[in-house]
Amino acid sequence: MGTQGLDRVEIAGQFRFGQGCVHLFMADLMQQDRGSALATFEFWDQMVQAASPIGDRAVAKRADRIAVRHGMNKVAPGGAKGKRAGMAQALVIGGGPAGLMAAEELAAAGHAVLVAEAKPSLARKFLMAGKSGLNLTKDEPFETLLSSYSEAADWLRPMIAEFDAADVQTWAQGLGQELFTGSTGRVFPKVMKASPLLRAWLERLDAAGVQFRTRWRWLGWDDGQAIFDTPDGRQGFNADVTVLALGGASWARLGSDGAWAPLLRDKGVALSPFAPANSAISVDWSPHMQPHFGAALKSVRWMAGELESRGEAVISATGLEGGGLYSLTPALRAGADLFVDLVPDVTASDLQNRLAAKSSKTTVSQWLKKSLKLPPQKIALFHEMSKRYATPKGQETNALKQLPIFGAGLRPLDEAISTSGGVPRAAMDDGLMLTACPGVFCAGEMLDWEAPTGGYLLTACLATGRWAGRNAAAWLDRTA
């Protein structure tokens, strides 16, 4: 499968939002002869790389239209190419990391595999994860890693034991990625993006005979057939085994829209409701905070209920966002208030002594800046919140150590990095097969587990994808 993509890479390198029409038109022309999985994903990836972190819907739509015209949906409609007599037909629905992992396992077991994906190209959320560096896993002891999955840890234990942080690294290296481990143990590809890894992975899957259909949206089953809405109309597909890897319910524009939930409910699968996990916070700022939008709050401690985090956050126009806050989502979801310690490395008594030594002519702002050396954004946040409850004079130290973030709420579900809810453990057997639908397995973020950011999400998506793929292959062997 040739990529021949350099010309488009150069063009997309020049592409910037607001002035990209000419470049997109040229990219469109150069796309004419390409109809491979790689061509569509590479093109869309270039758009992702060019996008601002919040994306640009108009450009993404245009990229979709271009990719669609040259997509993979025209390859061998109605049946998988290359399926030899006697081979079982496996169907994987959802072309994200969990689905691709399941597909690889099924192909390795000698089955014909077709991956059906609703979007015009594969693994869009994975590519978006690459925009922030692609934190693949966390290099830490197994039990520590596992504890990040809280209540789901026991359930996921055998799956992650079979594909743990070391295995994730070996897997990525096997796809040609040089990795590095940050000071906190987070593991990234050195190139800090997902596209080279995905390109190598798709090439390997292609070599293993895996077939792909894009713009195939699964609509449920009819008379035992999986039904898809495709560019050529409604199509049925007969599969001997199916792995669903449909993602969670956030970032719908990348394909993870949770629209599959009613399809499973109709089959009698009791689902847990979706909720934001790893969510940003909304705060209704006064105009005084505007100059600080985009500024990072470093060296802080966030607190909500029983949870604490020392990670950073950024002040945004709509509130606060960043890894430091995401891990508090379960407590905030349960209604806990959010507090921040703006000086976690200074003890309360030291702070009290320093405040007592302040000359009466020095204002609190001057003291915060000169004595505590707080940056402007921390001082602004201190004033923004403390004025909302009129901090009594002399009580500033309490406010600094435990500043309430008034009006903090979770951002909407679709903006969350990941979601909790979905298919619960109780709906499946130990091999991730739905008890209500024999021969149908589930994997990835659509399962009801959650974890903080830090590489835990992809680790569990890959591990459950592999587990579902292996168990689907074993089920085919048992029922053959």
Ligand SMILES: Cc1cc2nc3c(=O)[nH]c(=O)nc-3n(C[C@H](O)[C@H](O)[C@H](O)COP(=O)(O)OP(=O)(O)OC[C@H]3O[C@@H](n4cnc5c(N)ncnc54)[C@H](O)[C@@H]3O)c2cc1C
């Ligand atoms: C901005 C951002 C940054 C992130 N960074 C990281 C990170 O650094 N590290 C980390 O571990 N995680 C990260 N994540 C999370 C990670 O990307 C996801 O957890 C992961 O992609 C989920 O994999 P999945 O295969 O289960 O689902 P998805 O990647 O969501 O894939 C599901 C696929 O199913 C398809 N689909 C859905 N419905 C249908 C249907 N009816 N028919 C056919 N196809 C369908 C979708 O189009 C989609 O392609 C990040 C997420 C975001 C949004």
